[in-house]
Amino acid sequence: MNSFSNNNLDDLSDEQLMINYRDGQAAAFDALYERHKGGLYRYFLRQLNNRADISSELFQDVWMKLINARHKYQPSAKFTTYLYHLAHKRLIDHWRSEKHINEQVEYEDTLQSNASEPHEALQQMQTKLQIKQAIAELPEEQRSAILLKEEGALSLSEIAEITGVNRETVKSRLRYAVNRLKGALHPLRSVS
Amino acid sequence: MSEFDQDKDYQLLHKKYQEASTEVPAASIDASILQAAHRAVESTGNEKTTSGMDTQSVKRSWFVPLSYVAILVVSLSVVMKLALEPPMMESPVYETSEYIAEESSAPQRNSVNGTAVRNEIMTQDMSAQIQAENLQRKIHASQREKKVAQRPMLQKQMQFAAEETKAKARTKARVDKLAEKPLVASVASAPVESVTVQNQLAGAGDYADTSANRVQSDDVESVNELQKLQIEKMLVLLKLKKFDELKQVLIDYRKEYPLNEQEVLPEKLRNWEKNNISQPPHTK
Numbered sequence: 001m002n003s004f005s006n007n008n009l010d011d012l013s014d015e016q017l018m019i020n021y022r023d024g025q026a027a028a029f030d031a032l033y034e035r036h037k038g039g040l041y042r043y044f045l046r047q048l049n050n051r052a053d054i055s056s057e058l059f060q061d062v063w064m065k066l067i068n069a070r071h072k073y074q075p076s077a078k079f080t081t082y083l084y085h086l087a088h089k090r091l092i093d094h095w096r097s098e099k100h101i102n103e104q105v106e107y108e109d110t111l112q113s114n115a116s117e118p119h120e121a122l123q124q125m126q127t128k129l130q131i132k133q134a135i136a137e138l139p140e141e142q143r144s145a146i147l148l149k150e151e152g153a154l155s156l157s158e159i160a161e162i163t164g165v166n167r168e169t170v171k172s173r174l175r176y177a178v179n180r181l182k183g184a185l186h187p188l189r190s191v192s
Numbered sequence: 193m194s195e196f197d198q199d200k201d202y203q204l205l206h207k208k209y210q211e212a213s214t215e216v217p218a219a220s221i222d223a224s225i226l227q228a229a230h231r232a233v234e235s236t237g238n239e240k241t242t243s244g245m246d247t248q249s250v251k252r253s254w255f256v257p258l259s260y261v262a263i264l265v266v267s268l269s270v271v272m273k274l275a276l277e278p279p280m281m282e283s284p285v286y287e288t289s290e291y292i293a294e295e296s297s298a299p300q301r302n303s304v305n306g307t308a309v310r311n312e313i314m315t316q317d318m319s320a321q322i323q324a325e326n327l328q329r330k331i332h333a334s335q336r337e338k339k340v341a342q343r344p345m346l347q348k349q350m351q352f353a354a355e356e357t358k359a360k361a362r363t364k365a366r367v368d369k370l371a372e373k374p375l376v377a378s379v380a381s382a383p384v385e386s387v388t389v390q391n392q393l394a395g396a397g398d399y400a401d402t403s404a405n406r407v408q409s410d411d412v413e414s415v416n417e418l419q420k421l422q423i424e425k426m427l428v429l430l431k432l433k434k435f436d437e438l439k440q441v442l443i444d445y446r447k448e449y450p451l452n453e454q455e456v457l458p459e460k461l462r463n464w465e466k467n468n469i470s471q472p473p474h475t476k
Contacts (some may be wrong), residue, residue: 021229024236033222041217056221063225067232128212131205150209156194171196179200179302 014079019145022070031061036080039151040087046135046147049092056134058094062086076162084164134181142177145170351434359428363421419449419456426461439469 009017009031033065040062044055073082080178135143141163148159156174160167193244196202238255442465445457454461 010274021233024233026230026233029233030226033226033229037222038213038216042213042215044216056217060221060225061219065226065230070232114436124211127195128207131208131212137241150206156196171194174196174202176207181205182201 015075017074018070018079019075021072028041029067032079036083039153040083041153043084043087043147044091046132047143047150048094049136050132054094059091060089063082065090078154078158080152081158081161082146082156084154088148088162132182134183138177138180142180143171145173145179149174217466242376357430358430359424363425366417366421369417419445423457423461427458430461435468438464 009020009028012020012028012031012034014032017028017032021032037059041055041059044054044058048055048058062083066083100152135146138146144163145159149163152158154162156167156170160170163170237470266433286440422441426438426445429435442461446465449456456467
């Protein structure tokens with residue numbers, strides 16, 4: 001019964017899961033959380049220069065806000081748009097309160113590898129490090145655009161709605177971001 | 193999928209990024225968030241009513257109509273109170289005049305609203321003025337009553353003065369009438385009905401200008417018109433308490449009409465004569 005119920009929940013859309021949770025089905029939230037916890041957490045992690053403590057705090061704040069505001073939820077837009085809109089606002093609030101400084105961080109401690117061979121593992125770790133370092137060095141607007149695209153899987157219009165700019169601006173920011181990341185991709189391309 | 197998604201550089205970046213993105217929140221964070229979510233649903237379930245409606249929703253559903261009813265009741269009570277209250281006694285006439293002048297000197301304003309406001313203000317002014325006039329009349333009436341109450345003799349004096357004026361006018365008219373007639377013939381031809389005249393004059397003790405108490409002029413004329421007029425004059429003087437003048441008139445009267453058995457002088461005058469004038473010699 002439980003597995004049947006969980007299978008049914010997996011088939012439901014994000015919006016329907018949120019509606020079910022709003023109407024009192026706690027398991028719907030479990031499924032929803034499982035779908036989006038990684039992307040949202042990494043969104044904060046990348047935006048906050050891999051500071052896990054602050055990222056975890058903001059991550060919890062967003063989910064708690066979603067839980068408390070479940071009665072007001074109306075499926076007028078995609079759930080991910082709603083979720084990342086909350087995340088983006090919370091991030092801006094944090095930057096305002098902390099007087100955001102673009103800090104350089106070291107990634108060595110956070111990088112993990114599941115590769116079996118030591119040489120392969122080293123290569124994977126180096127690739128991840130270069131990508132994350134390149135993203136961290138992007139301007140804030142371009143980094144937001146590329147992270148919302150990658151972690152939230154949002155369209156250009158949805159990113160534009162969240163960041164408060166028009167669709168062409170988002171497109172331009174993404175192109176600039178990709179071009180700047182080519183420097184990190186070039187050695188990767190040669191490796192791959 | 194947009195044209196941006198088909199970009200090869202982006203596709204390569206996307207692939208590498210997804211391979212590198214393996215971070216997830218800590219298990220403790222997962223547990224705390226899921227626990228909060230379940231707890232929120234359970235607390236909501238406890239708040240459900242037996243009919244399945246949320247108590248907060250039930251409360252909220254009553255807030256709006258309740259507030260409308262409250263506003264309606266307050267508005268009606270204020271309107272009723274204003275309608276039942278009497279208008280102000282003191283009307284700010286000068287302010288209203290200034291306002292009307294100002295209104296008339298500002299034609300660019302909305303004429304409909306201005307006319308309505310002016311009519312309303314003028315109506316209020318008229319009612320206030322009428323009330324003020326009524327009040328002023330009442331004040332004057334009360335003041336007059338108070339004055340009369342403070343001076344009770346004033347009314348009597350005014351009445352006596354009017355009566356004296358009337359009596360003098362009548363006396364003068366009759367004297368003029370008699371002057372046209374030969375006095376000797378009048379006196380000679382006049383039968384003296386002393387008893388009748390005496391009774392009538394005695395009955396007119398409480399002198400007043402009424403038909404019942406008035407001396408019958410025809411009867412008096414039948415006795416002596418001049419004598420009757422003198423008696424009337426004396427009665428008036430007695431009433432007005434002009435005793436000096438009365439005394440002089442009575443002395444003159446006695447010279448002409450000495451006291452005798454056919455005395456026609458009213459008892460009132462006779463008593464006064466007895467008390468205030470030494471008795472002349474009785475003539476038969």
